[in-house]
Amino acid sequence: MALPEVPRVVLVGNPNTGKTTLFNRLTGARGRVGNYPGITVERSVGRASLNATNAYAPAIVCDVEDVPGCYSLASRSAEEQIAIDALLGRHDSVRPDVAVVVVDATNLERNLYLTLQVLELGRPTLVALNQMDALRDAGVAVEAAALSACLGVPVVPISASRGEGLDALREAIAVQLASPTMPPDEGWRWAPSDALRADLDAVAAHLGDERPEGTSDSAARALALWALMSVDAEDELEDVPASLRLAVLDVQRAARAAGRDLDAEVIAARYAFIDAHAPSFVRRAAEVPKTWSRRVDAWLLHPVFGFLAFLAIMFTVFQALFAWSDPAVGLIEAAFAGLGGWARAQLPDGLWTDFVVDGLIGGVGSVLVFLPQIVLLFTFIGVLEDTGYMARAAFLMDRVMNKIGLHGRAFVPLLSGYACAVPAIMATRTMERRRDRYLTMMVVPLMTCSARLPVYTLIIGALFPVGAWLGLPTQGLLMLGMYLFGTLMALVAAAVLGRTVLKGPRVPLILELPPFRRPHLGSLARLVSSRARVFLSEAGTVILAGSVVLWAILTFPRGSEEVTALEATRPQVEASSEGEAQAEALAALDAEVAGARLRNSLGGRIGHAIEPLIEPLGFDWKIGVGLLGAFAAREVFVSTMGVVYGVGADVDEESATLRERMKAERRADGRPVYTPLTGLSLLFFFALACQCVSTLAAIKRETAGWRWPLFTLAYMTALAWAVSFVTWQVGTALGA
Amino acid sequence: MSPPTVADLRPDQSGTVARVGGERAFRRRLMELGLVPGTPVTLLKVAPLGDPLELEVRGGRISIRRRDAASVELEP
Numbered sequence: 188m189a190l191p192e193v194p195r196v197v198l199v200g201n202p203n204t205g206k207t208t209l210f211n212r213l214t215g216a217r218g219r220v221g222n223y224p225g226i227t228v229e230r231s232v233g234r235a236s237l238n239a240t241n242a243y244a245p246a247i248v249c250d251v252e253d254v255p256g257c258y259s260l261a262s263r264s265a266e267e268q269i270a271i272d273a274l275l276g277r278h279d280s281v282r283p284d285v286a287v288v289v290v291d292a293t294n295l296e297r298n299l300y301l302t303l304q305v306l307e308l309g310r311p312t313l314v315a316l317n318q319m320d321a322l323r324d325a326g327v328a329v330e331a332a333a334l335s336a337c338l339g340v341p342v343v344p345i346s347a348s349r350g351e352g353l354d355a356l357r358e359a360i361a362v363q364l365a366s367p368t369m370p371p372d373e374g375w376r377w378a379p380s381d382a383l384r385a386d387l388d389a390v391a392a393h394l395g396d397e398r399p400e401g402t403s404d405s406a407a408r409a410l411a412l413w414a415l416m417s418v419d420a421e422d423e424l425e426d427v428p429a430s431l432r433l434a435v436l437d438v439q440r441a442a443r444a445a446g447r448d449l450d451a452e453v454i455a456a457r458y459a460f461i462d463a464h465a466p467s468f469v470r471r472a473a474e475v476p477k478t479w480s481r482r483v484d485a486w487l488l489h490p491v492f493g494f495l496a497f498l499a500i501m502f503t504v505f506q507a508l509f510a511w512s513d514p515a516v517g518l519i520e521a522a523f524a525g526l527g528g529w530a531r532a533q534l535p536d537g538l539w540t541d542f543v544v545d546g547l548i549g550g551v552g553s554v555l556v557f558l559p560q561i562v563l564l565f566t567f568i569g570v571l572e573d574t575g576y577m578a579r580a581a582f583l584m585d586r587v588m589n590k591i592g593l594h595g596r597a598f599v600p601l602l603s604g605y606a607c608a609v610p611a612i613m614a615t616r617t618m619e620r621r622r623d624r625y626l627t628m629m630v631v632p633l634m635t636c637s638a639r640l641p642v643y644t645l646i647i648g649a650l651f652p653v654g655a656w657l658g659l660p661t662q663g664l665l666m667l668g669m670y671l672f673g674t675l676m677a678l679v680a681a682a683v684l685g686r687t688v689l690k691g692p693r694v695p696l697i698l699e700l701p702p703f704r705r706p707h708l709g710s711l712a713r714l715v716s717s718r719a720r721v722f723l724s725e726a727g728t729v730i731l732a733g734s735v736v737l738w739a740i741l742t743f744p745r746g747s748e749e750v751t752a753l754e755a756t757r758p759q760v761e762a763s764s765e766g767e768a769q770a771e772a773l774a775a776l777d778a779e780v781a782g783a784r785l786r787n788s789l790g791g792r793i794g795h796a797i798e799p800l801i802e803p804l805g806f807d808w809k810i811g812v813g814l815l816g817a818f819a820a821r822e823v824f825v826s827t828m829g830v831v832y833g834v835g836a837d838v839d840e841e842s843a844t845l846r847e848r849m850k851a852e853r854r855a856d857g858r859p860v861y862t863p864l865t866g867l868s869l870l871f872f873f874a875l876a877c878q879c880v881s882t883l884a885a886i887k888r889e890t891a892g893w894r895w896p897l898f899t900l901a902y903m904t905a906l907a908w909a910v911s912f913v914t915w916q917v918g919t920a921l922g923a
Numbered sequence: 924m925s926p927p928t929v930a931d932l933r934p935d936q937s938g939t940v941a942r943v944g945g946e947r948a949f950r951r952r953l954m955e956l957g958l959v960p961g962t963p964v965t966l967l968k969v970a971p972l973g974d975p976l977e978l979e980v981r982g983g984r985i986s987i988r989r990r991d992a993a994s995v996e997l998e999p
Contacts, residue, residue, distance in 0.1 A: 455960065
């Protein structure tokens with residue numbers, strides 16, 4: 188991020204304070220999204236101008252950083268450490284010139300707890316008192332001037348969602364930038380006891396490099412207090428020097444021995460200050476007004492209507508992903524097919540053209556085809572988050588989700604997984620904790636996505652007889668069974684992975700049910716466009732590269748004896764008939780040649796090479812080639828099988844030719860390759876294997892590395908192999 | 924008999940925090956949300972499936988799981 192040096196302002200605050208809305212208001216659409224180094228928490232920085240510019244006054248600009256919401260600076264993980272690092276400019280952060288604490292006026296006391304911590308750091312600070320518009324409904328009155336007098340820093344009342352008070356805030360920031368004023372007493376609003384002060388000095392002596400040059404003793408004590416509250420034997424903090432760690436553990440041990448409870452002492456001291464001064468700046472009505480928001484809540488959190496509303500809303504989201512995106516997806520597919528056809532007509536026949544048409548144009552198409560679902564899903568997520576419904580849904584569902592070790596918010600990604608794992612994986616961002624996000628990402632690919640549908644249709648249609656069981660169509664029942672199977676396996680995998688690979692320390696779930704609000708269109712547009720951009724630039728490139736590599740594997744080498752022999756018959760075919768019959772015969776020959784090419788390509792050889800591995804599952808090497816082709820996208824299995832069997836790539840899952848061809852396929856010993864048992868084994872394999880480059884690319888993007896996508900690929904393939912193995916072996920033994 | 928906890932409150936019932944138990948990071952987080960000894964706490968709402976619980980502490984609202992609420996002991 189090479190930018191000219193401009194002052195930096197950080198926005199800190201509790202979750203749900205409207206901090207991001209304020210960030211959007213201040214920076215307009217000019218924010219950049221990146222990651223904090225080493226962890227996959229999104230970092231938003233944007234340029235803001237602080238005055239109305241005219242010809243005489245140059246613009247005052249600053250960079251604003253939106254720090255992830257937190258209830259306290261005390262931290263136990265690298266993720267929670269972001270706030271303190273951003274405030275102090277430690278560990279790759281830019282040292283901010285002003286800290287703006289965004290405070291929810293309707294939850295003032297709890298928000299002031301974090302504010303006191305920020306003040307203790309002794310940096311230029313001001314308070315943005317947000318949600319002033321919601322005070323009346325909450326039955327609360329807040330005196331900004333009295334609060335300012337109590338804290339010793341400027342307090343600016345604003346409503347970020349309505350855009351009120353923002354000019355005053357900009358001016359206050361500009362004033363702080365021009366002439367920074369330190370809060371009185373270097374920011375400490377409470378006096379530590381003598382014993383605690385001695386403890387802090389003992390720890391501060393070991394700050395070493397953690398104490399930046401020019402840090403006052405008071406600011407060093409604040410940092411020591413942070414260490415004392417954060418470090419322990421089990422924390423997952425980064426870059427805490429060993430000597431500091433030892434000093435903290437020593438002090439903690441001594442305090443315990445003396446019967447002191449340091450955590451309670453410090454936290455209670457801060458709250459004692461807040462409680463003592465609250466009457467001067469906040470007044471609450473004896474009776475909380477019965478607002479429409481509360482009345483709506485009574486319905487939305489009702490044991491019966493609440494779940495009905497939940498189901499209706501989730502059904503709408505699902506329907507949107509599944510059906511509403513269809514026209515746009517069809518349009519993109521048609522456009523790229525048209526573009527491919529046009530390019531093929533313009534370019535000379537040959538390998539280069541094949542690369543441009545099938546590799547590049549096809550690859551770009553396979554990336555763009557995800558956009559409609561991503562845009563729709565994030566529009567819904569944005570609306571559900573902004574209105575406050577997402578928090579209610581988590582409140583409703585947490586009990587169920589918690590049972591399987593998932594976060595209450597994991598249901599949106601899981602549900603989206605029925606449409607496509609790629610947007611679903613991106614949707615895990617609604618959860619704050621890394622463990623919750625990763626666990627959801629690992630299991631989402633097991634949900635039956637829409638790309639599995641053509642594969643299931645082909646296999647079920649070709650290999651299972653039309654019939655009825657208890658008066659219900661067997662083929663339909665089988666399809667339904669596959670959906671249930673995928674869902675069940677996702678839940679089981681979540682329960683298992685959450686207790687093993689992704690086992691983490693238990694942390695309290697904290698939910699807030701904010702008053703219902705109208706979503707802010709600007710923020711919504713920004714969320715959707717930033718998600719789409721991130722997808723295209725980061726996941727899209729990997730998907731494109733994957734598509735091109737797969738195309739190459741299934742194309743090269745081009746020549747082989749089989750191809751040459753087939754091509755040698757071409758003059759004969761041309762001579763033997765004419766007109767339509769000749770065209771048909773030539774098309775059949777082309778399909779045969781394409782089949783021969785694929786069978787002899789690197790992909791065909793890989794199919795042969797993996798045959799010993801997939802034979803115990805009942806698959807031959809041709810199915811192996813199909814599985815390889817399916818990595819581009821599961822539905823590609825259908826057209827790859829069409830090519831392998833020499834019936835052409837233009838088949839779909841309903842194709843009678845392909846079905847007949849599959850039924851006719853024989854093993855070396857003359858038994859048919861495809862039996863209902865092979866079909867079942869193949870169905871289970873497709874349900875469980877991670878046959879999808881795009882899914883892996885999305886996981887790579889969201890976890891910022893190859894470790895978790897490779898883990899997903901490994902565990903899902905192993906699971907798929909094991910289940911198909913058992914199916915085939917047991918089935919064969921039973922004589923099926 | 925073990926002391927009553929926040930998880931034992933009925934909707935609209937209040938109590939005063941006596942002590943917060945549990946593992947350190949966990950207990951620290953609950954106290955930082957305002958559940959320090961001496962603080963009045965009211966149970967506002969229980970989710971339809973019985974979990975989580977919505978509490979009122981110092982005029983603000985916060986929802987936590989029943990299991991977590993059980994480590995916040997109340998004055999008898």
